[in-house]
Amino acid sequence: MTQIIESFAEISGSYDAAFVDLWGCMHNGLHALPEAVRAMQMYRANGGLVVLVTNSPRPWDSVARQIHGLGVPDNAWDAIATSGDSARAAMYRGIVGEKIWFMGESPRDDDFFQPLKIIEKPADIQKVPLEEAEGIVCCGPFDPLADVAVNRPEFLYAKQKGLKLLCANPDIVVDRGDVREWCAGALAQLYTEMGGESLYFGKPHPPIYDLARRRLAALTNAPSDPRIIAIGDGIGTDILGAQQEDIDALFISGGLAAAETKTDRQPDPDALEGYLQSHQISTLYAMGHLR
The missing domain is CATH 3.40.50.1000 (HAD superfamily/HAD-like)
Structure with missing residues:
Protein backbone atom coordinates (compact mmCIF):
# COMPACT_ATOMS: atom_id res chain seq x y z
CA MET A 1 0.00 0.00 0.00
CA THR A 2 1.36 3.41 -0.97
CA GLN A 3 2.11 5.72 1.95
CA ILE A 4 0.65 9.21 1.47
CA ILE A 5 2.97 11.72 3.13
CA GLU A 6 2.44 15.35 4.05
CA SER A 7 5.93 16.62 3.25
CA PHE A 8 9.17 15.37 1.75
CA ALA A 9 10.91 16.11 5.06
CA GLU A 10 9.09 13.10 6.58
CA ILE A 11 11.21 10.69 4.53
CA SER A 12 14.13 12.73 3.19
CA GLY A 13 16.50 11.64 5.96
CA SER A 14 16.48 8.11 4.52
CA TYR A 15 18.02 9.24 1.22
CA ASP A 16 21.36 10.74 0.17
CA ALA A 17 20.09 12.00 -3.17
CA ALA A 18 16.87 12.78 -4.99
CA PHE A 19 16.30 12.44 -8.75
CA VAL A 20 13.65 15.15 -9.17
CA ASP A 21 11.45 15.76 -12.19
CA LEU A 22 11.05 19.38 -13.24
CA TRP A 23 7.80 20.03 -15.10
CA GLY A 24 4.86 19.28 -12.79
CA CYS A 25 7.06 19.07 -9.70
CA MET A 26 9.37 22.11 -9.55
CA HIS A 27 7.49 24.31 -12.04
CA ASN A 28 4.30 24.28 -14.12
CA GLY A 29 5.77 25.57 -17.37
CA LEU A 30 4.99 29.17 -16.42
CA HIS A 31 6.55 29.70 -13.00
CA ALA A 32 8.31 27.89 -10.17
CA LEU A 33 6.27 26.13 -7.49
CA PRO A 34 7.39 27.82 -4.24
CA GLU A 35 6.71 24.91 -1.87
CA ALA A 36 8.70 22.53 -4.04
CA VAL A 37 11.61 24.98 -4.21
CA ARG A 38 11.64 25.32 -0.41
CA ALA A 39 11.50 21.55 0.03
CA MET A 40 14.61 21.07 -2.12
CA GLN A 41 16.44 23.96 -0.46
CA MET A 42 15.73 22.42 2.94
CA TYR A 43 16.82 18.98 1.75
CA ARG A 44 20.12 20.35 0.45
CA ALA A 45 20.67 22.36 3.66
CA ASN A 46 20.46 19.06 5.55
CA GLY A 47 23.04 17.40 3.30
CA GLY A 48 20.87 15.93 0.56
CA LEU A 49 21.86 16.11 -3.11
CA VAL A 50 19.36 17.08 -5.81
CA VAL A 51 19.76 15.94 -9.41
CA LEU A 52 17.08 17.37 -11.65
CA VAL A 53 16.24 14.56 -14.09
CA THR A 54 14.15 15.90 -16.92
CA ASN A 55 12.84 14.74 -20.27
CA SER A 56 13.56 18.16 -21.71
CA PRO A 57 15.17 17.83 -25.16
CA ARG A 58 17.56 20.68 -24.30
CA PRO A 59 21.17 20.56 -23.05
CA TRP A 60 21.50 20.84 -19.28
CA ASP A 61 22.89 24.40 -19.32
CA SER A 62 19.97 25.56 -21.45
CA VAL A 63 17.57 23.98 -18.94
CA ALA A 64 19.43 25.72 -16.10
CA ARG A 65 18.85 29.10 -17.76
CA GLN A 66 15.22 28.25 -18.47
CA ILE A 67 14.32 27.26 -14.91
CA HIS A 68 16.21 30.21 -13.47
CA GLY A 69 13.95 32.40 -15.58
CA LEU A 70 10.92 30.58 -14.20
CA GLY A 71 12.05 31.26 -10.63
CA VAL A 72 13.79 28.01 -9.66
CA PRO A 73 16.96 29.28 -7.89
CA ASP A 74 20.38 27.68 -8.24
CA ASN A 75 20.44 26.72 -4.55
CA ALA A 76 17.52 24.30 -5.07
CA TRP A 77 19.59 21.79 -7.07
CA ASP A 78 23.10 20.36 -7.53
CA ALA A 79 23.12 18.90 -11.06
CA ILE A 80 20.88 18.41 -14.08
CA ALA A 81 20.50 15.37 -16.35
CA THR A 82 18.40 15.85 -19.47
CA SER A 83 17.09 13.46 -22.07
CA GLY A 84 18.36 16.05 -24.53
CA PHE A 201 16.84 8.30 -24.30
CA GLY A 202 14.76 9.88 -21.53
CA LYS A 203 12.69 8.51 -18.67
CA PRO A 204 11.72 5.69 -18.25
CA HIS A 205 14.59 4.35 -20.39
CA PRO A 206 18.04 3.43 -18.99
CA PRO A 207 20.31 6.02 -20.72
CA ILE A 208 19.06 9.00 -18.74
CA TYR A 209 19.44 7.15 -15.41
CA ASP A 210 23.02 6.28 -16.32
CA LEU A 211 23.61 9.97 -17.06
CA ALA A 212 21.92 11.03 -13.80
CA ARG A 213 24.08 8.64 -11.78
CA ARG A 214 27.21 9.95 -13.50
CA ARG A 215 26.19 13.56 -12.80
CA LEU A 216 25.55 12.60 -9.16
CA ALA A 217 28.90 10.78 -8.82
CA ALA A 218 30.72 13.83 -10.20
CA LEU A 219 29.57 15.96 -7.24
CA THR A 220 32.36 16.44 -4.71
CA ASN A 221 30.24 15.40 -1.72
CA ALA A 222 28.49 12.41 -3.32
CA PRO A 223 28.69 9.12 -1.37
CA SER A 224 30.06 6.07 -3.17
CA ASP A 225 26.82 4.10 -2.82
CA PRO A 226 24.05 6.70 -2.49
CA ARG A 227 20.52 5.95 -1.35
CA ILE A 228 18.37 7.52 -4.08
CA ILE A 229 14.70 8.43 -4.30
CA ALA A 230 12.99 9.46 -7.55
CA ILE A 231 10.31 12.17 -7.43
CA GLY A 232 7.92 12.84 -10.28
CA ASP A 233 4.38 13.23 -11.56
CA GLY A 234 4.65 11.03 -14.66
CA ILE A 235 3.40 7.52 -13.96
CA GLY A 236 4.77 6.11 -17.21
CA THR A 237 8.06 8.03 -17.08
CA ASP A 238 9.19 9.05 -13.58
CA ILE A 239 7.57 6.26 -11.58
CA LEU A 240 7.91 3.47 -14.12
CA GLY A 241 11.54 4.45 -14.65
CA ALA A 242 12.23 4.36 -10.91
CA GLN A 243 10.56 0.96 -10.65
CA GLN A 244 12.66 -0.42 -13.49
CA GLU A 245 15.84 1.03 -11.95
CA ASP A 246 14.95 -0.38 -8.50
CA ILE A 247 14.82 3.14 -7.01
CA ASP A 248 12.27 4.14 -4.36
CA ALA A 249 9.73 6.61 -5.72
CA LEU A 250 7.60 9.51 -4.52
CA PHE A 251 4.65 10.06 -6.86
CA ILE A 252 3.37 13.64 -7.14
CA SER A 253 -0.29 13.00 -7.89
CA GLY A 254 -1.34 16.62 -8.37
CA GLY A 255 0.45 16.98 -11.71
CA LEU A 256 -0.54 15.04 -14.81
CA ALA A 257 -2.79 12.67 -12.82
CA ALA A 258 -4.60 15.25 -10.69
CA ALA A 259 -8.05 14.40 -12.09
CA GLU A 260 -7.59 10.62 -12.03
CA THR A 261 -6.32 10.64 -8.42
CA LYS A 262 -8.85 13.25 -7.28
CA THR A 263 -6.04 15.39 -5.94
CA ASP A 264 -6.64 18.71 -4.27
CA ARG A 265 -4.02 19.14 -1.56
CA GLN A 266 -3.65 15.36 -1.31
CA PRO A 267 -4.85 12.44 -3.46
CA ASP A 268 -7.92 10.45 -2.60
CA PRO A 269 -6.45 7.16 -1.29
CA ASP A 270 -8.87 4.90 -3.18
CA ALA A 271 -8.53 6.87 -6.41
CA LEU A 272 -4.75 6.79 -6.06
CA GLU A 273 -4.62 3.02 -5.61
CA GLY A 274 -7.04 2.51 -8.50
CA TYR A 275 -4.88 4.68 -10.72
CA LEU A 276 -1.68 2.84 -9.80
CA GLN A 277 -3.32 -0.54 -10.29
CA SER A 278 -4.68 0.48 -13.69
CA HIS A 279 -1.10 1.18 -14.79
CA GLN A 280 0.32 -1.86 -12.96
CA ILE A 281 2.92 0.38 -11.34
CA SER A 282 3.75 0.74 -7.67
CA THR A 283 5.27 3.58 -5.67
CA LEU A 284 6.43 3.63 -2.08
CA TYR A 285 5.20 7.16 -1.39
CA ALA A 286 2.75 9.70 -2.80
CA MET A 287 1.71 13.27 -2.10
CA GLY A 288 -0.43 15.84 -3.86
CA HIS A 289 2.28 18.41 -4.55
CA LEU A 290 5.97 18.49 -3.76
CA ARG A 291 6.53 20.38 -0.54
Whole structure:
Protein backbone atom coordinates (compact mmCIF):
# COMPACT_ATOMS: atom_id res chain seq x y z
CA MET A 1 0.00 0.00 0.00
CA THR A 2 1.36 3.41 -0.97
CA GLN A 3 2.11 5.72 1.95
CA ILE A 4 0.65 9.21 1.47
CA ILE A 5 2.97 11.72 3.13
CA GLU A 6 2.44 15.35 4.05
CA SER A 7 5.93 16.62 3.25
CA PHE A 8 9.17 15.37 1.75
CA ALA A 9 10.91 16.11 5.06
CA GLU A 10 9.09 13.10 6.58
CA ILE A 11 11.21 10.69 4.53
CA SER A 12 14.13 12.73 3.19
CA GLY A 13 16.50 11.64 5.96
CA SER A 14 16.48 8.11 4.52
CA TYR A 15 18.02 9.24 1.22
CA ASP A 16 21.36 10.74 0.17
CA ALA A 17 20.09 12.00 -3.17
CA ALA A 18 16.87 12.78 -4.99
CA PHE A 19 16.30 12.44 -8.75
CA VAL A 20 13.65 15.15 -9.17
CA ASP A 21 11.45 15.76 -12.19
CA LEU A 22 11.05 19.38 -13.24
CA TRP A 23 7.80 20.03 -15.10
CA GLY A 24 4.86 19.28 -12.79
CA CYS A 25 7.06 19.07 -9.70
CA MET A 26 9.37 22.11 -9.55
CA HIS A 27 7.49 24.31 -12.04
CA ASN A 28 4.30 24.28 -14.12
CA GLY A 29 5.77 25.57 -17.37
CA LEU A 30 4.99 29.17 -16.42
CA HIS A 31 6.55 29.70 -13.00
CA ALA A 32 8.31 27.89 -10.17
CA LEU A 33 6.27 26.13 -7.49
CA PRO A 34 7.39 27.82 -4.24
CA GLU A 35 6.71 24.91 -1.87
CA ALA A 36 8.70 22.53 -4.04
CA VAL A 37 11.61 24.98 -4.21
CA ARG A 38 11.64 25.32 -0.41
CA ALA A 39 11.50 21.55 0.03
CA MET A 40 14.61 21.07 -2.12
CA GLN A 41 16.44 23.96 -0.46
CA MET A 42 15.73 22.42 2.94
CA TYR A 43 16.82 18.98 1.75
CA ARG A 44 20.12 20.35 0.45
CA ALA A 45 20.67 22.36 3.66
CA ASN A 46 20.46 19.06 5.55
CA GLY A 47 23.04 17.40 3.30
CA GLY A 48 20.87 15.93 0.56
CA LEU A 49 21.86 16.11 -3.11
CA VAL A 50 19.36 17.08 -5.81
CA VAL A 51 19.76 15.94 -9.41
CA LEU A 52 17.08 17.37 -11.65
CA VAL A 53 16.24 14.56 -14.09
CA THR A 54 14.15 15.90 -16.92
CA ASN A 55 12.84 14.74 -20.27
CA SER A 56 13.56 18.16 -21.71
CA PRO A 57 15.17 17.83 -25.16
CA ARG A 58 17.56 20.68 -24.30
CA PRO A 59 21.17 20.56 -23.05
CA TRP A 60 21.50 20.84 -19.28
CA ASP A 61 22.89 24.40 -19.32
CA SER A 62 19.97 25.56 -21.45
CA VAL A 63 17.57 23.98 -18.94
CA ALA A 64 19.43 25.72 -16.10
CA ARG A 65 18.85 29.10 -17.76
CA GLN A 66 15.22 28.25 -18.47
CA ILE A 67 14.32 27.26 -14.91
CA HIS A 68 16.21 30.21 -13.47
CA GLY A 69 13.95 32.40 -15.58
CA LEU A 70 10.92 30.58 -14.20
CA GLY A 71 12.05 31.26 -10.63
CA VAL A 72 13.79 28.01 -9.66
CA PRO A 73 16.96 29.28 -7.89
CA ASP A 74 20.38 27.68 -8.24
CA ASN A 75 20.44 26.72 -4.55
CA ALA A 76 17.52 24.30 -5.07
CA TRP A 77 19.59 21.79 -7.07
CA ASP A 78 23.10 20.36 -7.53
CA ALA A 79 23.12 18.90 -11.06
CA ILE A 80 20.88 18.41 -14.08
CA ALA A 81 20.50 15.37 -16.35
CA THR A 82 18.40 15.85 -19.47
CA SER A 83 17.09 13.46 -22.07
CA GLY A 84 18.36 16.05 -24.53
CA ASP A 85 21.95 15.41 -23.48
CA SER A 86 21.50 11.64 -23.75
CA ALA A 87 19.83 11.95 -27.14
CA ARG A 88 22.39 14.45 -28.45
CA ALA A 89 25.23 12.09 -27.58
CA ALA A 90 23.49 9.34 -29.56
CA MET A 91 22.83 11.66 -32.50
CA TYR A 92 26.45 12.80 -32.69
CA ARG A 93 27.52 9.16 -32.67
CA GLY A 94 25.48 8.80 -35.86
CA ILE A 95 22.75 6.54 -34.50
CA VAL A 96 20.23 7.83 -37.10
CA GLY A 97 22.71 8.90 -39.76
CA GLU A 98 24.09 12.32 -40.60
CA LYS A 99 21.32 13.74 -42.80
CA ILE A 100 18.34 14.17 -40.51
CA TRP A 101 14.80 15.47 -40.78
CA PHE A 102 14.23 17.58 -37.69
CA MET A 103 10.92 17.83 -35.85
CA GLY A 104 10.62 20.57 -33.25
CA GLU A 105 10.01 24.25 -32.64
CA SER A 106 12.63 26.67 -33.91
CA PRO A 107 14.37 28.59 -32.41
CA ARG A 108 13.31 27.05 -29.07
CA ASP A 109 14.83 23.64 -29.84
CA ASP A 110 17.91 24.87 -31.72
CA ASP A 111 20.15 24.26 -28.67
CA PHE A 112 19.81 20.53 -29.37
CA PHE A 113 22.37 20.97 -32.15
CA GLN A 114 25.05 22.58 -30.00
CA PRO A 115 28.46 20.91 -30.54
CA LEU A 116 29.13 18.07 -28.12
CA LYS A 117 32.73 17.97 -26.93
CA ILE A 118 32.54 14.54 -25.31
CA ILE A 119 32.32 12.86 -28.74
CA GLU A 120 35.82 12.52 -30.22
CA LYS A 121 34.76 12.33 -33.88
CA PRO A 122 31.15 13.55 -34.01
CA ALA A 123 28.95 12.81 -36.98
CA ASP A 124 28.50 15.67 -39.44
CA ILE A 125 24.85 16.34 -38.67
CA GLN A 126 22.93 18.14 -41.38
CA LYS A 127 19.26 19.14 -41.31
CA VAL A 128 17.64 18.23 -44.61
CA PRO A 129 14.12 17.79 -46.08
CA LEU A 130 12.44 14.47 -45.29
CA GLU A 131 12.99 13.23 -48.85
CA GLU A 132 16.79 13.46 -48.36
CA ALA A 133 16.92 12.22 -44.77
CA GLU A 134 18.70 9.16 -43.35
CA GLY A 135 16.87 9.46 -40.05
CA ILE A 136 14.55 11.60 -37.92
CA VAL A 137 15.39 13.64 -34.82
CA CYS A 138 12.28 14.60 -32.85
CA CYS A 139 12.39 17.18 -30.06
CA GLY A 140 8.64 17.72 -30.27
CA PRO A 141 5.78 18.56 -32.62
CA PHE A 142 5.88 21.56 -34.90
CA ASP A 143 2.68 22.70 -33.16
CA PRO A 144 2.28 21.33 -29.61
CA LEU A 145 -1.47 22.00 -29.66
CA ALA A 146 -2.20 20.15 -32.92
CA ASP A 147 -3.25 16.50 -33.04
CA VAL A 148 -0.13 14.43 -33.68
CA ALA A 149 -2.06 12.52 -36.37
CA VAL A 150 -1.31 15.41 -38.74
CA ASN A 151 2.14 13.82 -39.16
CA ARG A 152 0.79 10.50 -40.46
CA PRO A 153 1.64 11.21 -44.14
CA GLU A 154 5.27 12.05 -43.33
CA PHE A 155 5.57 9.08 -40.98
CA LEU A 156 4.18 6.70 -43.57
CA TYR A 157 6.81 7.90 -46.04
CA ALA A 158 9.57 7.68 -43.41
CA LYS A 159 8.54 4.16 -42.38
CA GLN A 160 8.61 2.99 -45.98
CA LYS A 161 12.16 4.38 -46.29
CA GLY A 162 13.12 2.54 -43.08
CA LEU A 163 14.09 5.70 -41.19
CA LYS A 164 14.68 5.49 -37.42
CA LEU A 165 13.23 8.20 -35.21
CA LEU A 166 15.37 9.50 -32.34
CA CYS A 167 13.00 10.73 -29.62
CA ALA A 168 14.63 13.42 -27.47
CA ASN A 169 11.69 13.65 -25.03
CA PRO A 170 9.63 10.53 -24.22
CA ASP A 171 6.92 12.55 -22.43
CA ILE A 172 3.52 12.22 -24.09
CA VAL A 173 2.03 15.45 -22.74
CA VAL A 174 2.83 18.32 -20.38
CA ASP A 175 0.61 20.95 -18.79
CA ARG A 176 1.78 24.51 -19.42
CA GLY A 177 -0.29 26.16 -16.73
CA ASP A 178 -3.81 24.95 -17.53
CA VAL A 179 -3.03 24.11 -21.18
CA ARG A 180 -2.10 20.54 -22.12
CA GLU A 181 0.51 20.23 -24.88
CA TRP A 182 1.80 17.27 -26.91
CA CYS A 183 5.44 16.23 -26.58
CA ALA A 184 7.89 14.25 -28.71
CA GLY A 185 6.88 11.01 -26.99
CA ALA A 186 3.44 11.21 -28.57
CA LEU A 187 5.00 11.43 -32.03
CA ALA A 188 7.39 8.55 -31.33
CA GLN A 189 4.47 6.48 -30.04
CA LEU A 190 2.51 7.17 -33.23
CA TYR A 191 5.51 6.31 -35.41
CA THR A 192 5.98 3.01 -33.57
CA GLU A 193 2.27 2.19 -33.86
CA MET A 194 2.58 2.77 -37.62
CA GLY A 195 5.42 0.27 -37.81
CA GLY A 196 8.40 2.61 -37.60
CA GLU A 197 11.33 2.28 -35.19
CA SER A 198 11.66 4.83 -32.39
CA LEU A 199 14.74 5.20 -30.17
CA TYR A 200 14.30 6.69 -26.67
CA PHE A 201 16.84 8.30 -24.30
CA GLY A 202 14.76 9.88 -21.53
CA LYS A 203 12.69 8.51 -18.67
CA PRO A 204 11.72 5.69 -18.25
CA HIS A 205 14.59 4.35 -20.39
CA PRO A 206 18.04 3.43 -18.99
CA PRO A 207 20.31 6.02 -20.72
CA ILE A 208 19.06 9.00 -18.74
CA TYR A 209 19.44 7.15 -15.41
CA ASP A 210 23.02 6.28 -16.32
CA LEU A 211 23.61 9.97 -17.06
CA ALA A 212 21.92 11.03 -13.80
CA ARG A 213 24.08 8.64 -11.78
CA ARG A 214 27.21 9.95 -13.50
CA ARG A 215 26.19 13.56 -12.80
CA LEU A 216 25.55 12.60 -9.16
CA ALA A 217 28.90 10.78 -8.82
CA ALA A 218 30.72 13.83 -10.20
CA LEU A 219 29.57 15.96 -7.24
CA THR A 220 32.36 16.44 -4.71
CA ASN A 221 30.24 15.40 -1.72
CA ALA A 222 28.49 12.41 -3.32
CA PRO A 223 28.69 9.12 -1.37
CA SER A 224 30.06 6.07 -3.17
CA ASP A 225 26.82 4.10 -2.82
CA PRO A 226 24.05 6.70 -2.49
CA ARG A 227 20.52 5.95 -1.35
CA ILE A 228 18.37 7.52 -4.08
CA ILE A 229 14.70 8.43 -4.30
CA ALA A 230 12.99 9.46 -7.55
CA ILE A 231 10.31 12.17 -7.43
CA GLY A 232 7.92 12.84 -10.28
CA ASP A 233 4.38 13.23 -11.56
CA GLY A 234 4.65 11.03 -14.66
CA ILE A 235 3.40 7.52 -13.96
CA GLY A 236 4.77 6.11 -17.21
CA THR A 237 8.06 8.03 -17.08
CA ASP A 238 9.19 9.05 -13.58
CA ILE A 239 7.57 6.26 -11.58
CA LEU A 240 7.91 3.47 -14.12
CA GLY A 241 11.54 4.45 -14.65
CA ALA A 242 12.23 4.36 -10.91
CA GLN A 243 10.56 0.96 -10.65
CA GLN A 244 12.66 -0.42 -13.49
CA GLU A 245 15.84 1.03 -11.95
CA ASP A 246 14.95 -0.38 -8.50
CA ILE A 247 14.82 3.14 -7.01
CA ASP A 248 12.27 4.14 -4.36
CA ALA A 249 9.73 6.61 -5.72
CA LEU A 250 7.60 9.51 -4.52
CA PHE A 251 4.65 10.06 -6.86
CA ILE A 252 3.37 13.64 -7.14
CA SER A 253 -0.29 13.00 -7.89
CA GLY A 254 -1.34 16.62 -8.37
CA GLY A 255 0.45 16.98 -11.71
CA LEU A 256 -0.54 15.04 -14.81
CA ALA A 257 -2.79 12.67 -12.82
CA ALA A 258 -4.60 15.25 -10.69
CA ALA A 259 -8.05 14.40 -12.09
CA GLU A 260 -7.59 10.62 -12.03
CA THR A 261 -6.32 10.64 -8.42
CA LYS A 262 -8.85 13.25 -7.28
CA THR A 263 -6.04 15.39 -5.94
CA ASP A 264 -6.64 18.71 -4.27
CA ARG A 265 -4.02 19.14 -1.56
CA GLN A 266 -3.65 15.36 -1.31
CA PRO A 267 -4.85 12.44 -3.46
CA ASP A 268 -7.92 10.45 -2.60
CA PRO A 269 -6.45 7.16 -1.29
CA ASP A 270 -8.87 4.90 -3.18
CA ALA A 271 -8.53 6.87 -6.41
CA LEU A 272 -4.75 6.79 -6.06
CA GLU A 273 -4.62 3.02 -5.61
CA GLY A 274 -7.04 2.51 -8.50
CA TYR A 275 -4.88 4.68 -10.72
CA LEU A 276 -1.68 2.84 -9.80
CA GLN A 277 -3.32 -0.54 -10.29
CA SER A 278 -4.68 0.48 -13.69
CA HIS A 279 -1.10 1.18 -14.79
CA GLN A 280 0.32 -1.86 -12.96
CA ILE A 281 2.92 0.38 -11.34
CA SER A 282 3.75 0.74 -7.67
CA THR A 283 5.27 3.58 -5.67
CA LEU A 284 6.43 3.63 -2.08
CA TYR A 285 5.20 7.16 -1.39
CA ALA A 286 2.75 9.70 -2.80
CA MET A 287 1.71 13.27 -2.10
CA GLY A 288 -0.43 15.84 -3.86
CA HIS A 289 2.28 18.41 -4.55
CA LEU A 290 5.97 18.49 -3.76
CA ARG A 291 6.53 20.38 -0.54
